[in-house]
Amino acid sequence: MLIELLIALCLLGAVVVFLLPDEYAPFGGFVASLFPLVTSFVLWYGFDGSGNAFLQGGQLAYETDVEWISLGQYAVNWHVGLDGISMPLVVLSTVLTSLAIVTGWTPIDRQRSGFYALLLFLEAGLVGVFSTLDFFAFLVFWEAVLIPVYLLITVWGGPRREYAAIKFFVYTNVATLVMFIGFAALVFGLGDSVTSLDLPAVTQALRAGELGSLGGVGAGTLRLAAFAAMFFGFGMKMAVVPFHTWLPDAYTESPTPVTVVLAGIVTKMGTYAMLRFNFTMLPDIVEQYAQVIALFAVVTVIYGALLALSQHDLKRIVAYSSLPSMGFVLLGLVAYTPYGLSGATFQMVSHGLLSGLLFACVGVIYSATGTRMVGDMAGLAGRMPVTAAAFVAGSFGYMGLPFMSGFMGEYFIFQGAFDSFPGSPVFTAVAMFGIVLVAGYLLFAMQRALFGEFRVDGSSTVRRAAVHDLAPLVVLIACVIVLGSAPHLIFSMIADAVGPLLGGGL
Amino acid sequence: MAPLPDWVGLAPALALTLTALVVFVIDTVKPRSNDRALLAGTTLLGTVAALAAAGAVLVSGMASGEGLTLFGGQLVVDGMSLFFSVIFASVAALVTLASYDYLAGQSEQAEYYALVLLATAGMCLLASSASLATAFVSFELLSLASYALVAFLKEDKGSVEASLKYFLVGAVSSAILLYGISLIYGVTGGLVFDTVAENVVDTPHTGLLGVGVMMVLGGFAFKTASVPFHFWAPEAYEGAPTPISAFLSSGSKAAGFVVAFRVFTVAFGFEILTDVDWVLAFQVLAVVTMTVGNFAAATQENVKRMLAYSSVGQAGYVLIALAALGGGSDALVLGMGMSHLLVYGFMNTGAFLFVALVEHWGVGRTFEDYGGLGSKAPVACAAMTVFMLSLAGIPLGAGFFSKYFLFGAAVDAGYWWLAAVGVVNSALSLYFYTRVLRAIWGGDANESLTIESYPVGLYTAVVAAAVVTVLLIPAFGFVTGPAVDAASALF
Numbered sequence: 001m002l003i004e005l006l007i008a009l010c011l012l013g014a015v016v017v018f019l020l021p022d023e024y025a026p027f028g029g030f031v032a033s034l035f036p037l038v039t040s041f042v043l044w045y046g047f048d049g050s051g052n053a054f055l056q057g058g059q060l061a062y063e064t065d066v067e068w069i070s071l072g073q074y075a076v077n078w079h080v081g082l083d084g085i086s087m088p089l090v091v092l093s094t095v096l097t098s099l100a101i102v103t104g105w106t107p108i109d110r111q112r113s114g115f116y117a118l119l120l121f122l123e124a125g126l127v128g129v130f131s132t133l134d135f136f137a138f139l140v141f142w143e144a145v146l147i148p149v150y151l152l153i154t155v156w157g158g159p160r161r162e163y164a165a166i167k168f169f170v171y172t173n174v175a176t177l178v179m180f181i182g183f184a185a186l187v188f189g190l191g192d193s194v195t196s197l198d199l200p201a202v203t204q205a206l207r208a209g210e211l212g213s214l215g216g217v218g219a220g221t222l223r224l225a226a227f228a229a230m231f232f233g234f235g236m237k238m239a240v241v242p243f244h245t246w247l248p249d250a251y252t253e254s255p256t257p258v259t260v261v262l263a264g265i266v267t268k269m270g271t272y273a274m275l276r277f278n279f280t281m282l283p284d285i286v287e288q289y290a291q292v293i294a295l296f297a298v299v300t301v302i303y304g305a306l307l308a309l310s311q312h313d314l315k316r317i318v319a320y321s322s323l324p325s326m327g328f329v330l331l332g333l334v335a336y337t338p339y340g341l342s343g344a345t346f347q348m349v350s351h352g353l354l355s356g357l358l359f360a361c362v363g364v365i366y367s368a369t370g371t372r373m374v375g376d377m378a379g380l381a382g383r384m385p386v387t388a389a390a391f392v393a394g395s396f397g398y399m400g401l402p403f404m405s406g407f408m409g410e411y412f413i414f415q416g417a418f419d420s421f422p423g424s425p426v427f428t429a430v431a432m433f434g435i436v437l438v439a440g441y442l443l444f445a446m447q448r449a450l451f452g453e454f455r456v457d458g459s460s461t462v463r464r465a466a467v468h469d470l471a472p473l474v475v476l477i478a479c480v481i482v483l484g485s486a487p488h489l490i491f492s493m494i495a496d497a498v499g500p501l502l503g504g505g506l
Numbered sequence: 507m508a509p510l511p512d513w514v515g516l517a518p519a520l521a522l523t524l525t526a527l528v529v530f531v532i533d534t535v536k537p538r539s540n541d542r543a544l545l546a547g548t549t550l551l552g553t554v555a556a557l558a559a560a561g562a563v564l565v566s567g568m569a570s571g572e573g574l575t576l577f578g579g580q581l582v583v584d585g586m587s588l589f590f591s592v593i594f595a596s597v598a599a600l601v602t603l604a605s606y607d608y609l610a611g612q613s614e615q616a617e618y619y620a621l622v623l624l625a626t627a628g629m630c631l632l633a634s635s636a637s638l639a640t641a642f643v644s645f646e647l648l649s650l651a652s653y654a655l656v657a658f659l660k661e662d663k664g665s666v667e668a669s670l671k672y673f674l675v676g677a678v679s680s681a682i683l684l685y686g687i688s689l690i691y692g693v694t695g696g697l698v699f700d701t702v703a704e705n706v707v708d709t710p711h712t713g714l715l716g717v718g719v720m721m722v723l724g725g726f727a728f729k730t731a732s733v734p735f736h737f738w739a740p741e742a743y744e745g746a747p748t749p750i751s752a753f754l755s756s757g758s759k760a761a762g763f764v765v766a767f768r769v770f771t772v773a774f775g776f777e778i779l780t781d782v783d784w785v786l787a788f789q790v791l792a793v794v795t796m797t798v799g800n801f802a803a804a805t806q807e808n809v810k811r812m813l814a815y816s817s818v819g820q821a822g823y824v825l826i827a828l829a830a831l832g833g834g835s836d837a838l839v840l841g842m843g844m845s846h847l848l849v850y851g852f853m854n855t856g857a858f859l860f861v862a863l864v865e866h867w868g869v870g871r872t873f874e875d876y877g878g879l880g881s882k883a884p885v886a887c888a889a890m891t892v893f894m895l896s897l898a899g900i901p902l903g904a905g906f907f908s909k910y911f912l913f914g915a916a917v918d919a920g921y922w923w924l925a926a927v928g929v930v931n932s933a934l935s936l937y938f939y940t941r942v943l944r945a946i947w948g949g950d951a952n953e954s955l956t957i958e959s960y961p962v963g964l965y966t967a968v969v970a971a972a973v974v975t976v977l978l979i980p981a982f983g984f985v986t987g988p989a990v991d992a993a994s995a996l997f
Contacts, residue, residue, distance in 0.1 A: 018884065018888065019885075068980070068982075068983050069907070069982050069983040070986075070987065071911070071986055071990065074911065074914055110881070111880065111881050113884070114880065139901070140901040140906065140979070141901075143900050143901045143906065147891075151891075151943065151947055154943075154944055154947065154948045155880070155947045155948045161948070162944065169936070170936075173933065177929060177933065184917075188917075
């Protein structure tokens with residue numbers, strides 16, 4: 001019942017915070033977020049990831065499976081559970097939500113109770129996405145995430161908030177519909193061999209080759225079409241080029257805490273779901289079309305990095321820098337080797353922390369200087385050393401420096417991808433070149449904004465950052481370094497979960 | 507224990523009628539007293555009693571399967587009639603609760619409450635009608651009460667004009683319905699649905715029968731505000747006192763559907779009626795209603811009119827339940843239509859009651875007027891958010907479930923293109939539903955607006971509707987079970 005408790009605590013916190021007066025809302029929101037945080041650590045502490053319900057008919061940790069809506073083939077069960085892939089992401093969600101709430105204390109100055117309540121509501125949706133094993137419940141949480149993000153952007157966002165919010169809403173909603181059709185086609189194609197929309201049951205049936213034809217479309221074509229539909233749906237969420245255009249607008253217009261959650265966790269919904277659906281359910285398509293998928297990954301890395309290179313707005317640079325990381329994740333997934341898959345999962349967590357760190361830095365810099373344009377500032381390191389140090393640390397993490405989490409993720413991905421499918425060395429090598437570009441724009445931004453003679457256009461001083469502005473940065477750096485130097489903290493559980501997908505251990 | 511007499515099945519309608527009489531007595535003893543608490547309290551008690559009675563009979567199982575037949579087959583109490591009685595009584599209870607504040611300062615309140623009760627009783631009887639005669643009489647009981655209720659704001663020109671339009675269109679459609687009934691009587695020699703069904707099979711007068719069926723269909727399309735008989739709806743909903751708009755667009759519409767479900771499945775069952783393809787007519791009606799309703803809603807500047815047109819669009823979704831019959835999963839699709847109406851009863855009533863609440867504060871009706879309400883009345887606006895997203899089919903309320911299951915059932919029946927039209931319309935509806943959210947949360951606040959009073963009844967009704975809409979997500983399994991059972995008893 002712990003997963004239910006975790007979700008319930010988020011929702012309860014959201015209601016309580018919503019009813020609080022505005023002046024107590026920031027601290028109240030933080031306190032409310034500590035309950036799910038502690039619960040998620042309890043889950044982590046007692047985690048046993050040895051069972052895998054997806055492929056071996058085993059049992060996931062903290063699994064609950066009760067009947068919810070009973071309607072023959074449309075039956076919906078309340079089926080939740082965690083394995084080594086979802087567990088780190090649940091912890092990432094609770095950690096980042098708590099930190100995001102703290103990063104909002106300075107910039108959010110109106111309708112605060114609503115703001116923090118929505119963040120907690122969003123947390124409930126995210127935890128739900130990562131823990132449900134029934135497609136319908138999954139869809140409920142998946143769509144439920146849209147609502148708070150839409151409202152958070154449209155009410156508290158930047159000058160072009162309405163445009164960005166609607167764009168985000170329409171793009172991701174259409175993506176969901178397409179994904180839904182793809183999955184529904186699979187379920188209808190399976191016919192009587194599945195009796196519900198249970199994800200493990202559907203996975204096992206698909207892997208056992210029970211897919212029939214549907215409406216005159218043969219099983220092979222159906223698999224491919226469903227794969228493509230789901231790839232489009234989840235690719236939109238994880239912002240694979242060319243489905244990435246919603247991302248810079250949404251990230252840039254969101255207030256800092258929302259950007260942290262959006263970049264840190266919401267995009268991970270896409271990568272997580274792609275692993276769960278596309279790559280776990282239809283591995284033969286992955287094998288068959290590995291080069292095509294890898295092409296998406298490599299283009300996302302290189303094109304995303306080039307886009308970031310051409311930006312002048314610090315927040316947009318960081319926003320676009322998510323693209324290469326997501327490309328790496330996709331490359332790790334398509335490799336479909338033990339190292340590739342676990343590297344990709346590790347990279348999801350790592351990128352969540354790193355992007356959260358960099359966006360939080362940008363938030364602090366923006367509220368201190370009043371500008372985000374790289375050209376308008378210089379030499380910030382002298383006046384705001386902690387923020388600058390955090391920005392440098394985050395950038396190095398992105399570039400994959402050893403002893404930071406980014407290194408571990410990328411190393412495993414490249415290791416796993418190098419010799420996985422015909423032509424993979426070429427794809428991997430090109431993708432690795434992306435790191436050079438990543439280093440390029442991050443160094444460029446750091447050098448221009450942080451070092452040199454102090455200068456901020458329009459003012460000669462900067463506002464001093466409060467302790468609560470800097471605390472999230474410090475915590476995030478600590479997490480990045482801990483995961484970088486002791487990856488086994490989550491790596492062993494990831495390996496436990498990934499092994500069965502490939503029919504063996506790591 | 508001796509089995510209860512059959513008339514207990516009519517307990518919901520009886521409770522409502524008796525309460526109406528009690529309200530009349532109160533008005534006779536203390537004429538023109540306008541003791542709001544007493545009148546609203548009595549009415550609320552009556553509606554809750556009807557709700558409890560319907561629920562109790564439903565749970566007791568005394569009306570399970572084919573149900574109880576009363577008055578020589580004129581009325582039938584079965585799962586479907588009780589299921590809909592639950593919807594009607596819930597909507598009436600919410601509307602009564604909201605009217606308590608809305609009617610402050612109005613005269614003739616006893617008449618208002620009595621008419622609401624009688625109209626609800628008419629709906630319950632409509633759900634139980636097993637003959638074209640009782641169906642027509644209940645139909646008129648509901649309609650006449652509704653005309654008067656729409657005109658309740660006598661001093662308001664809009665209210666009177668709306669009522670006049672509603673009355674004129676309603677009278678014509680009643681005439682059409684009646685003419686259709688007479689043609690069917692002429693062809694089959696019976697009014698009770700079962701008799702009609704028996705005699706309809708090998709009648710030589712298929713042409714006459716076809717005209718009759720289409721005329722009956724037109725009569726119901728009017729009541730459910732389906733295109734092209736929807737023109738009265740936005741006018742009437744806009745002019746009426748807003749709680750009455752909620753009442754009409756949720757309750758009265760569901761009443762139109764329940765009798766259509768019964769007439770078309772029992773009396774003109776598509777498996778017996780091969781010459782008149784009314785399923786095709788409903789398919790056309792469903793597609794046109796969804797599309798026209800949603801497109802019209804998207805172009806409105808006035809929130810109340812937007813809701814009125816969107817309720818036309820929602821009627822289109824429910825029409826899928828009739829349009830997808832004959833595809834092999836009839837009970838499922840009909841049951842899902844019923845479930846959608848139940849959820850719709852709460853979310854749509856709630857949305858209109860929110861408009862009533864905002865009117866009570868003296869805020870205008872356009873999207874712009876709604877700007878920044880979120881910071882002034884966060885709880886009510888949170889409730890409105892639930893309604894809007896639930897209506898749009900986003901899982902903050904049970905509207906997501908009811909809509910997706912309805913579309914899923916249509917796919918299961920082989921009418922995937924109906925579901926596709928529904929999905930496209932759903933996506934379009936996001937535009938105007940989120941427009942309300944953009945206004946209340948994101949719009950610029952009207953600084954001169956100060957909210958002085960928080961009307962208890964209205965607030966309670968809005969919040970209660972929102973809570974039920976959300977709670978129906980986990981409890982949706984309890985809705986679909988009885989709904990599908992009730993629907994399968996019809997076939």
